[in-house]
Amino acid sequence: MKRSKLDRKEHIAAFLFILIPLIGFALFTVGSMFFSFMYSFTKLNPIKHYDPFFSIIGDIWVGFDKYKDLFTHELHSERFFRAIGNTLVLLLSVPLGMLAGLLVAALLNNRKIVGSKIMRMLFYLPAVSSAVAMNLLWRFVFNHEYGLINMLLHNTGLKWLDDYALIKTAIIFKNVWGGLGGTMIMYLAGMLNISRDYYEAADIDGANGLQKFFRITFPMLTPITFYLLIVGVIGGLQSYVDSDVFAQGNVGAQTIVYFIWKRGIGEWNYGLASAASVLLSVVIMAVTIVQFRFSNRWVFEE
Amino acid sequence: MENTTIQSNNRSETVKKVTHIATYTIIYILLIGGSLMMFFPYLWMVMTSLKTNPEAANTLQLTLFPKVFQWKNYVEVWQKVDILIGLKNTVLIEISVIPVGTFVTAMAAFSFAKLKLIGKNFFLLLLMSGMMVPYAALLLPQYRVFSSLNMIDTLWPLILPGFFGNISMMFFFVQYMRGIPSSLFEAAKIDGAGYFAQYVRIMLPLLGPALAAQIVFWFVGIWNDYFAPSVYLSVNEEMTLQVILGKLNSSIGTGNNLPLVMAGAVLSSLPLYIIYICFQRFFIESMAITGIKG
Structure with a gap:
């Protein structure tokens, strides 16, 4: 009797403790998601229409027209497909950054390396630097007249920031530079957790350093690789600063989120922007579910 | 017979030593090169912030350090x-x-x-x-x-x-x-x-x-x-x-x-x-x- 009363008290306290995040989730995530979803079926223009869901919903309802626009409307579909293409190409920086981070981690994962602490700090520095400051810096580095890159290449005059393909190359390079520190830290943390026994056994069998890396270290790190890939792809699908600050809106680097922002806040075409954001959410959720299904290690377990 | 084994042992020891040194040289070259690539943009950012505008936008010659450090840029x-x-x-x-x-x-x-x-x-x-x-x-x-x-x-x-x-x-x-x-x-x-x-x-x-x-x-x-x-x-x-x-x-x-x-x-x-x-x-x-x- 007394025990169950105590239990009930605990359940109530436990629920109250998680109530604030739950309310936040209901308001900011579920509520917003619901409205985004509804907007995507309307021609809502926030300047013209007030209170769309209680009085005028019938007047602005357009069904699947906005989704159709995304894929068939002459202007919108061209921009939308371009945004998808750009976003996908820019995702290349995720595996490249992981590869670079893994290489650096493998080299630094050695107690005998002098100055490994300082090097670690240097490689991780971009991760704590302001993305805006770094974008301004790299804009300058890639400037075609007086930028560092063209100076080093002896004034080739390549217009990195204007050309449709070159600007993507520049962004990928910049993002690999900026992202490898984060992956390096994760890989280093993973390497610390690999038992020494495996390496000692390999030593007895006479394995060399490369063999140990490819036969022990790399396979043991696959969960981290998988995690980094998923998180990187999810983050990359939402990239925005590159389009806005680095490319200053250049068409060669407009991403999906830039498209959503431009159509929504810039042109007040809420329906079209919401339709694109609903599709983006579906893709990101699919990627996340793949993560949960394929990698049991990352699923939260009791 | 015994002599040759010792010799070959010695040789494999030197081979080991040489590969060891070579490995570490490659590791250090990669790491130091990488660190420089990480650090250089920052250095360039700071140095540019201390240049005059014509100096920074100089298209003819690559110079890292400003002639005179323009601390007044920060004030400005x-x-x-x-x-x-x-x-x-x-x-x-x-x-x-x-x-x-x-x-x-x-x-x-x-x-x-x-x-x-x-x-x-x-x-x-x-x-x-x-x-x-x-x-x-x-x-x-x-x-x-x-x-x-x-x-x-x-x-x-x-x-x-x-x-x-x-x-x-x-x-x-x-x-x-x-x-x-x-x-x-x-x-x-x-x-x-x-x-x-x-x-x-x-x-x-x-x-x-x-x-x-x-x-x-x-x-x-x-x-x-x-x-x-x-x-x-x-x-x-x-x-x-x-x-x-x-x-x-x-x-x-x-x-x-x-x-x-x-x-x-x-x-x-x-x-x-x-x-x-x-x-x-x-x-x-x-x-x-x-x-x-x-």
């Missing part, structure tokens, strides 16, 4: 751009969000890690599912709501959501708290401590370095946040440091003056670098204690 950018206002706004968001948000987050994590609750796993998965919704999909409705509350061009849209906690931080705390023995809380319960007291008096102090690390991470995240602030803030008086910085290139008095833009970039990043150097341990180590197994 300080006067022309409202860095102080940006700093004030950014700090205002930090000090309102972080104490409240962290307290709420750790409290929820305590509940998930240590208390009995029906449907606990469901709630946890529910909250975590929010992490996979892109912010861009939430932006428009939130913009409408904040605009109807007359909160555009105020800091509220950036502060209010933070009061409800930070889910990725919560996930981290749940993991961490599970490693703390439950017997501590059983003992406190017998002494008559309520659940809230258990959280504040026992759990919070035990979080120690994990708490500090997560706070530092969140601090850096808020400091560098750009998308939401740039959408909500368009009036100079309300802009955060990053939004002001984002506008530096095109506007606010700097024209196309490269050294000034770079000086602004250095100035606005400086507080973060100081924090990074002071709390370096937390940045690197907190990654290692996230419970990620290789």
